[in-house]
Amino acid sequence: MTLQVAVCGPRECTDVEQARARTVGRLLAEAGAVVxxxxxAGVMAAASAxxxxxxxxxxxVLPGARTEANPDLSVALATHLGEARNAVLVASADVVVVVGGSWGTLSEVALARRRGTPVVTLGGWQVRDAAGRELPDAPLAAATPEQAVEAALAAVRGG
Amino acid sequence: MTLQVAVCGPRECTDVEQARARTVGRLLAEAGAVVxxxxxAGVMAAASAxxxxxxxxxxxVLPGARTEANPDLSVALATHLGEARNAVLVASADVVVVVGGSWGTLSEVALARRRGTPVVTLGGWQVRDAAGRELPDAPLAAATPEQAVEAALAAVRGG
Amino acid sequence: MTLQVAVCGPRECTDVEQARARTVGRLLAEAGAVVxxxxxAGVMAAASAxxxxxxxxxxxVLPGARTEANPDLSVALATHLGEARNAVLVASADVVVVVGGSWGTLSEVALARRRGTPVVTLGGWQVRDAAGRELPDAPLAAATPEQAVEAALAAVRGG
Amino acid sequence: MTLQVAVCGPRECTDVEQARARTVGRLLAEAGAVVxxxxxAGVMAAASAxxxxxxxxxxxVLPGARTEANPDLSVALATHLGEARNAVLVASADVVVVVGGSWGTLSEVALARRRGTPVVTLGGWQVRDAAGRELPDAPLAAATPEQAVEAALAAVRGG
Structure with a gap:
């Protein structure tokens, strides 16, 4: 089965996040993964590019119609499910790489961890328990796109 | 339109969380809200009770079949949508009250905030930005079930 | 578990269909079922009334926002799933009563029969196999609202 | 935007349907469409092959996990939406080609026609109104895989 990796991040993002997402998308494709x-727009478009x-x-995996699709997609699923499509997206991924933070992105992190799917974050939001402690099954933090992709591939390969 | 309030929280919860959820459910119903x-199970069953x-x-709003429903439900929607039902649940709520934390619960917090729906938390997980700062549109924190319901009703009534 | 019956039919319907749907909704509620x-609008609003x-x-179980809800609903689920909500609706029903026909309604008939859920029709569309023959597991046809509700209750009770 | 065509049909199908679905899939791919x-299994696997x-x-676009995927898929969306995935599938298609009949397949025909998406059938079930008449916006019937693909492409191109 081909490796499938979801790259998640906000529509409105910084130039740094956009550049990181593009590198993550490129490295994943070079490793043979479907992205x-x-x-x-934003992180999603950059990773696709x-x-x-x-x-x-x-x-x-779009929330609405194909007219909203970014131009670099090989395939555009027009789910018309609204934000419920976030669950479809992460459920289809062997591992999730997150670039940047937003509420939508956080829902994808949470839905992935809920399923036990590994998540690697590159500068995203942080989640703590009620006492402010780190969670035992928190996402893995990476510092660079290269580290993020390496960690993602290792997580899938059980490496 | 009748007020509809979602009470979210983990299936596996402490006795304190269960008692709090039950009080939240009771107070909301007394205020005329659909819960x-x-x-x-857990927080969900206690709020229903x-x-x-x-x-x-x-x-x-169940992820699967009605056989999984807790015994106090007036109506059981068997969505068969898996975790995508979390989006359906919060999209149907005027405001969300959270008791306790889990990845599933966090996805509901994030999906609600993504929509701009107010969220009140009673001991749930915390979310910070990449630099560890509090978010400007974070959920409202309450200390007791009474405070949580009061804050939820105020948020809806714009009070 | 309370009996849950879905009443399906087109938004744009005739006066006869509206009157039939209203009677079906009333008789189901009198029998203790959640409708x-x-x-x-149309058949849906009449059954709710x-x-x-x-x-x-x-x-x-709405395809979009609660603002589209008909005025007689006790609870309005704003799924934001578009037409995928048809699957959620019929999956939540013990039996489906159909008044009138449309493509949306037919999708509900098909999704219900796909699950093995009994369907009773009151003047809806007909489905035939490729050779024009009736299907062995076709919906039950009723001639009056009274017959439709009786057949629906009998189907659930195995009577 | 690349042409996206859904090929729908039952899991359990005849050898003739399987051969037809395979030819439809091949001809669509030769025409540059994503299938x-x-x-x-069945018609779905044959069209993919x-x-x-x-x-x-x-x-x-799977109802559940990727473990159920047929071996010829380039990409497998594990929606975990159950039969609600039928709506996602047809909403993502410019046109739908149907080979054979089943309740699941009929739901896809109905959901596509509900959206106004053209449907071409190759031996599928028939739908009539309450009086047994053909519907004005019924699917187009084709007699061979070649005719079905030709009609599908013409419908999209407005030809």
Whole structure:
């Protein structure tokens, strides 16, 4: 079964996040993975562009119609499920890489961890328990796109 | 339109969380609200029991079949959507009250805030930005069930 | 477990269909069933009105926001799932009563029969196999609202 | 935007239907279309195999986990939405080609027609109104895989 990796992050993002997402998408495609995103702008568009750049497949799982799809998608699923599509996106991924933070992105982190799917974050939001302590099954934090992709591939391969 | 309030929290919870959820459910029903939950055990069952105790309506939005429904539900929606039902649950609520923390619960907090729906937490997990700062649109924290319900009703009534 | 019956039918319907749906909703509520509909206008609104008239519960499973809800709903689920909500609606029902025909209604008939859920039709569309023959597991046809409700209750009770 | 065509049909199908679905998948891929299916066995697997045979993309929109995916998929969406995935599948298609009949397949026909998406059938079930008449917006009937693909492409191109 082909490796499928979701790259999640906000529609409105910084230039640094956009550059990171593009590199993450490119490195994942070079490693032979299909890159799944929410199909929109910002981090999603950058990761798709990176995947296409490397000749890989970029699949968008959109909340609404295909008219909202970013231009680099090989396939655009027009779920018309609204934000419920976040659950479909992460359930289809072997591992999730997060670039940046937003409420939508956090829902994807939480839905992935709920399923036991590994999550690697690159500068995203932090989650603590009620006492402010780190959670035992928190996402893995990476410092660079290279580290994030390496950690993601290792998590899937059980490495 | 009748007020609809979602009470979210983990299936596996402490006795304190269970007691708090029951009081939250009861107070909401006494205030005339329909109490929506994920329909399962733990916090969800306790909030439903509280609502029924006060003669109110308890609606469960289940991830799977009705056989999983807790016994105090007036209506059980068997969505068969898996965790995507979390989005359906919070999208149907005017405000969300959270008792305790889990990844599933956090996804509901995030999906609600993504929609701009107010969230009141009673001992749940905390979310910080990448730098460890509090978020400007974070959920409201309450210390008691009474405070939580009061804050929830105020948030809806714009009070 | 309380009996839950979905009443399905088109938004745009005839006066006869509206009157039939209202009677179906009323008779179901009198029999103690929760009446589920898609929450919109036409057949859905009439069935909800009938259920409320008899002091019963009318639950709407809406494709979008609660602002689209008909006025007689006790509870309005704002799924934001678009037409995927048809699957949620019929999966929550012990039996489905259909009044009139439309493509949306037919999808509900098909999704219910796919699950093995009994379907009773009152003047709806007909489905034939490729050779034009009736299907062995086709919906039951009723001639009056009274017959439809009787057949629906019998189907659930195995009578 | 790349053309996306859904090929729908039953899991349990005849040898003739399987051969037809394979040819439909192959011809669609040769025409440059992405072939979407429900990702399972029978007609779905055959259409995917045909698409891969021609070097095209075969995308499966599964009701559950990726372990149920047929072996010829380029991408497998594990929606975990149950039969609600039928709505996601057809909403993502520019046109739907149906090979054979079943309740699940009929729900896809109905959901597509509900959206106004063109549907071409190759031996599927028939739908009539309450009086037994053909519907004005019924699917187009084709007699061979070649005719079905030609009609599907013409419907999309407005030809």
């Amino acid at each position: 799944l995103t929410g199909g929109g 990176g995947a296409r750049e490397a000749g890989g497949l970029a699949v968008g | 929506l939950t994920g329909g399962g 509280g609502a029924r105790e006060a003669g109110g309506l308890a609606v469960g | 589920l509909t898609g929450g919109g 009938g259920a409320r008239e008899a002091g019963g519960l009318a639950v709407g | 979407l299916t429900g990702g399972g 045909g698409a891969r045979e021609a070097g095209g993309l075969a995308v499966g």
